[in-house]
Amino acid sequence: MAEAMSPQDKIALINKNLQEILNPEIIEDVIVKQNRPLAVYWGKPGFCTATTGRPHCGYFVPMLKLAHFLQAGCKVKILLADIHGFLDNLKAPIELVKFRAEYYKYVITALLKAVNVPIDKLEFVLGSSYQLSEKYTMDIFRLSSVVTEHDAKKAGAEVVKQVENATLSGLIYPLMQALDEEHLGVDAQFGGVDQRKIFALAKEVLPRVGYKERAHLMNPMVPGLAGGKMSASDPDSKIDLLDTPEVVKKKIKKAFAPPKEVEGNGMMSFVEYVLLPAGALQGEGQKFVVERREGEPLVYTNIEKMHEDYKADILTPQLLKSGVTAALLALLEPVQAAFQASQEWQDIERKAYPPPPEKKKKEKKKDLGKRHTDAKKVEAQPDGSVHGHGQQQVSVSTGAEEAMKQLELEKKAVES
Numbered sequence: 001m002a003e004a005m006s007p008q009d010k011i012a013l014i015n016k017n018l019q020e021i022l023n024p025e026i027i028e029d030v031i032v033k034q035n036r037p038l039a040v041y042w043g044k045p046g047f048c049t050a051t052t053g054r055p056h057c058g059y060f061v062p063m064l065k066l067a068h069f070l071q072a073g074c075k076v077k078i079l080l081a082d083i084h085g086f087l088d089n090l091k092a093p094i095e096l097v098k099f100r101a102e103y104y105k106y107v108i109t110a111l112l113k114a115v116n117v118p119i120d121k122l123e124f125v126l127g128s129s130y131q132l133s134e135k136y137t138m139d140i141f142r143l144s145s146v147v148t149e150h151d152a153k154k155a156g157a158e159v160v161k162q163v164e165n166a167t168l169s170g171l172i173y174p175l176m177q178a179l180d181e182e183h184l185g186v187d188a189q190f191g192g193v194d195q196r197k198i199f200a201l202a203k204e205v206l207p208r209v210g211y212k213e214r215a216h217l218m219n220p221m222v223p224g225l226a227g228g229k230m231s232a233s234d235p236d237s238k239i240d241l242l243d244t245p246e247v248v249k250k251k252i253k254k255a256f257a258p259p260k261e262v263e264g265n266g267m268m269s270f271v272e273y274v275l276l277p278a279g280a281l282q283g284e285g286q287k288f289v290v291e292r293r294e295g296e297p298l299v300y301t302n303i304e305k306m307h308e309d310y311k312a313d314i315l316t317p318q319l320l321k322s323g324v325t326a327a328l329l330a331l332l333e334p335v336q337a338a339f340q341a342s343q344e345w346q347d348i349e350r351k352a353y354p355p356p357p358e359k360k361k362k363e364k365k366k367d368l369g370k371r372h373t374d375a376k377k378v379e380a381q382p383d384g385s386v387h388g389h390g391q392q393q394v395s396v397s398t399g400a401e402e403a404m405k406q407l408e409l410e411k412k413a414v415e416s
């Protein structure tokens with residue numbers, strides 16, 4: 001498929017749905033002049049944090065871009081950025097990191113297969129597998145001697161958690177993200193526009209230590225499937241990739257989808273950035289179908305027409321939700337079937353997300369009873385936290401200790 005595409009088609013697919021691109025000429029040069037596959041990477045730090053551990057349907061948004069890159073013949077690397085996770089919020093449940101990395105590999109591979117994308121040019125890399133090397137370490141020191149404290153801080157402002165009396169780790173974080181481009185041997189880095197300041201820093205400072213600057217591809221920030229505001233504290237606002245069809249239906253039913261409003265409407269964005277492009281990749285062309293009890297189904301091939309109908313209330317929130325439910329279930333079906341068929345994946349899942357200890361569970365239920373009417377729906381996290389961001393600082397010291405131990409272990413593993 002990629003072989004049959006013209007260089008211009010490849011570039012168009014790489015750029016599709018992106019909000020911004022820095023140094024697009026680098027991409028042109030690789031694909032048109034050098035006539036070789038573009039090497040691009042996406043870094044994911046959250047997989048080893050306790051609260052945001054499990055991949056959910058929001059992952060489909062960057063996944064669809066990775067699908068475009070692969071379809072366009074790119075070499076794609078996914079960086080499981082364990083050390084970055086540690087630098088940002090000191091949370092790395094040590095014994096879980098490896099299992100979670102494994103779990104992510106299964107999930108991401110299944111997702112990409114579900115949209116019919118070739119995965120032979122896809123590679124997973126664990127950050128600590130190369131970021132503790134002598135060369136990389138020396139590069140951090142070299143970079144830290146040419147980047148000011150002010151610039152490093154500014155670069156991390158939208159990504160690194162901003163707290164009072166912040167530690168140095170938050171300054172190292174952007175430097176390492178810049179170095180990853182060199183050490184992963186890529187031509188471009190992909191991420192959300194929230195990464196923009198780090199991308200700009202990378203572009204500026206890599207040449208100062210003798211490395212070439214890379215292109216940067218940025219996705220827009222897409223509101224969550226269940227709609228912005230209520231998400232952080234509401235466990236129902238995230239749809240797990242392994243949720244049963246009944247649970248998916250229930251969560252979508254509850255989701256926030258204001259009538260006639262398309263801005264910030266997570267349900268609508270999900271169609272735009274996931275369901276429509278997924279249809280295109282599956283070879284059926286961009287198509288989103290909404291069955292209606294009365295009348296012909298509504299068939300959309302572009303988002304503009306959908307927006308128009310939604311604003312006119314022809315496509316009502318209810319209809320939108322039923323269309324999204326049907327399309328999402330169809331997308332999840334092969335992922336869940338793959339999970340059911342793989343004993344290894346199931347074993348990894350149990351190890352990566354062990355049920356919380358009994359004692360804590362009880363505490364949580366009591367706690368949650370005050371806030372949620374249906375406490376049993378809430379899954380307590382392994383670290384016992386269920387309230388989202390506000391509580392993440394609770395176990396800072398133990399988190400740090402654990403993460404340090406993990407780094408020790410990793411180092412030993414590398415040496416032996």
Ligand SMILES: N[C@@H](Cc1ccc(O)cc1)C(=O)O
Pocket residue numbers: 042043044045079081084159176177178180181191195
């Ligand atoms: N900063 C990225 C994660 C990341 C980490 C290291 C990288 O090299 C790249 C990306 C994020 O917030 O999602």
